[in-house]
Amino acid sequence: MSTAAVASNKVPVLNAMFRFQWEKAQNCFVLLFPEGMVKLNGGAGEIMQLVDGKKNLQEITDTLNEKFPDAGDLSADVNDFISTAIEKKWLYYE
Amino acid sequence: MNDQTATSNSVGETPDVSSNEMLTESVSTVVGPPLWLLAELTYDCPLHCPYCSNPTQLTETKDELTTEQWCQVFTEARDMGAVQLGFSGGEPLLRKDLEVLVKHSRDLGFYTNLITSGIGLTEKRIAKLKVAGLDHIQISFQGADPEVNDAIAGKGNAYKQKFKMAKSVKAQGYPMVLNFVISKQNISQIAEVMRLSCELEADYVELATAQYYGWAYQNRDHLLPTQAELVEAERIVNEFREQQQGKGPHFIFVTPDYYETRPKACMNGWGTTFLTVTPDGSALPCHSAKMLPLTFPNVKEKSIADIWQQDFSFEYFRGDDWMPQPCKGCDEKEKDFGGCRCQAFMMTGDMHKTDPVCSKSEDHHLIQQAIESAIKPSKAIVDRINQSTAMKHAKNAELNIVTVKV
Numbered sequence: 001m002s003t004a005a006v007a008s009n010k011v012p013v014l015n016a017m018f019r020f021q022w023e024k025a026q027n028c029f030v031l032l033f034p035e036g037m038v039k040l041n042g043g044a045g046e047i048m049q050l051v052d053g054k055k056n057l058q059e060i061t062d063t064l065n066e067k068f069p070d071a072g073d074l075s076a077d078v079n080d081f082i083s084t085a086i087e088k089k090w091l092y093y094e
Numbered sequence: 095m096n097d098q099t100a101t102s103n104s105v106g107e108t109p110d111v112s113s114n115e116m117l118t119e120s121v122s123t124v125v126g127p128p129l130w131l132l133a134e135l136t137y138d139c140p141l142h143c144p145y146c147s148n149p150t151q152l153t154e155t156k157d158e159l160t161t162e163q164w165c166q167v168f169t170e171a172r173d174m175g176a177v178q179l180g181f182s183g184g185e186p187l188l189r190k191d192l193e194v195l196v197k198h199s200r201d202l203g204f205y206t207n208l209i210t211s212g213i214g215l216t217e218k219r220i221a222k223l224k225v226a227g228l229d230h231i232q233i234s235f236q237g238a239d240p241e242v243n244d245a246i247a248g249k250g251n252a253y254k255q256k257f258k259m260a261k262s263v264k265a266q267g268y269p270m271v272l273n274f275v276i277s278k279q280n281i282s283q284i285a286e287v288m289r290l291s292c293e294l295e296a297d298y299v300e301l302a303t304a305q306y307y308g309w310a311y312q313n314r315d316h317l318l319p320t321q322a323e324l325v326e327a328e329r330i331v332n333e334f335r336e337q338q339q340g341k342g343p344h345f346i347f348v349t350p351d352y353y354e355t356r357p358k359a360c361m362n363g364w365g366t367t368f369l370t371v372t373p374d375g376s377a378l379p380c381h382s383a384k385m386l387p388l389t390f391p392n393v394k395e396k397s398i399a400d401i402w403q404q405d406f407s408f409e410y411f412r413g414d415d416w417m418p419q420p421c422k423g424c425d426e427k428e429k430d431f432g433g434c435r436c437q438a439f440m441m442t443g444d445m446h447k448t449d450p451v452c453s454k455s456e457d458h459h460l461i462q463q464a465i466e467s468a469i470k471p472s473k474a475i476v477d478r479i480n481q482s483t484a485m486k487h488a489k490n491a492e493l494n495i496v497t498v499k500v
Contacts (some may be wrong), residue, residue, distance in 0.1 A: 016267065016269065017269040017297060019205060019229065021203060023175075023177060023203075024175070025174070025177075026175070026177075030177070032177065032205035032229070033182070033205070033230075033269065034205075034207060034229075034230040034232070034269050034271050034297070034298060035130075035178060035207055035230075035271075036127070037177055037178065037205075037367025038179070051290070084442050
């Protein structure tokens with residue numbers, strides 16, 4: 001996983017190929033795409049819920065830091081996940 | 095169906111990223127949900143592809159499930175945790191209630207996939223399906239140009255129609271998968287096929303060598319490429335991929351299991367992931383299973399939960415208690431589950447036997463014979479016929495086959 005810092009004013013957007021939703025039977029958030037499904041872990045699900053095509057990375061990180069005050073600074077986690085998601089083409093930068 | 099979808103092609107060579115993700119998570123001691131539901135809405139089809147995996151004995155359209163019955167199936171399957179829904183056939187566009195079925199299932203939270211020949215599609219219908227909530231459209235092609243495509247499809251102007259509709263599908267913002275069923279008849283076009291896919295801006299492209307079920311089993315000698323042809327095709331695919339530099343469609347090349355030494359992990363294991371419902375409501379662990387000497391349940395009589403969790407036929411090949419040798423003692427049995435039950439049955443007459451594809455199988459010579467036999471076909475090719483033709487040929491109803499001169 002890449003830990004390279006990403007410019008915090010960048011806005012990630014969900015690729016139209018994917019649909020993000022809560023899947024009760026799997027007890028997790030998932031990404032659905034033609035004939036397939038990616039199950040997201042808890043952290044990834046939290047980040048993805050904030051990807052709305054408007055918030056930039058800094059805003060996403062700030063929101064999470066506020067929501068999970070005991071977790072320490074989450075910017076590295078956000079950067080890691082978003083980099084992976086971009087690499088896998090789940091997300092792209094506007 | 096008009097093409098062999100990735101639903102069925104759970105071949106070792108990663109049909110797609112998707113199934114991997116789905117598959118790794120789904121196997122457990124408790125029966126997980128039928129994540130993938132394939133709804134074969136009708137066996138009727140305007141095309142006559144000789145590689146079709148539909149049963150050669152087609153049922154009449156009057157026995158097809160009603161709109162309400164299908165909606166009930168979708169509701170029950172979704173309640174159990176089914177998440178991917180494929181509308182297939184035959185040609186699913188022949189169902190006038192397709193939009194209603196799409197809307198109902200999309201509202202339930204399904205990811206909805208339309209698996210079509212493109213025949214019967216119009217720009218207007220693509221738009222109506224979008225409004226109904228359709229997520230993705232997969233279009234089958236039979237070749238890279240009108241001549242080859244329409245000869246295999248057995249229908250004039252099919253290529254032109256497919257081309258136009260593929261353009262419209264992308265223009266209207268859908269993710270699009272193209273499915274090329276590769277056989278001896280079109281394998282020399284593989285480079286052209288890949289260029290066409292780029293031109294049409296496909297997202298994924300399945301270059302899927304025909305699997306030999308249904309009509310394709312009848313026509314195997316005319317379809318199965320030689321090993322040399324496959325090696326050359328794979329070389330071209332790899333060369334093309336390198337030139338793509340990460341751009342353009344994602345190509346998935348699926349080779350026929352006849353040239354493997356281990357069988358495919360068919361359906362990711364019987365009754366673990368896939369559920370097919372046929373036009374008349376039969377529930378099957380895979381779309382070919384109807385041929386097996388098992389009695390399969392019907393959704394008109396049992397709920398999806400009862401079928402999936404309790405029915406004898408779904409339980410029958412789960413786990414490994416049913417396995418004979420050499421599967422039983424094999425350290426790879428968790429990987430391929432003994433291979434395909436239909437293939438074992440078609441080739442050996444015994445559905446319990448090890449898939450003859452496996453080099454450890456005592457029936458492996460049958461695969462060798464099939465490969466040799468395909469070098470010089472002795473029978474004429476038979477084209478898949480649709481129901482209206484079948485009814486006209488009622489005299490031939492036992493086989494529903496029309497022999498066509500080549």
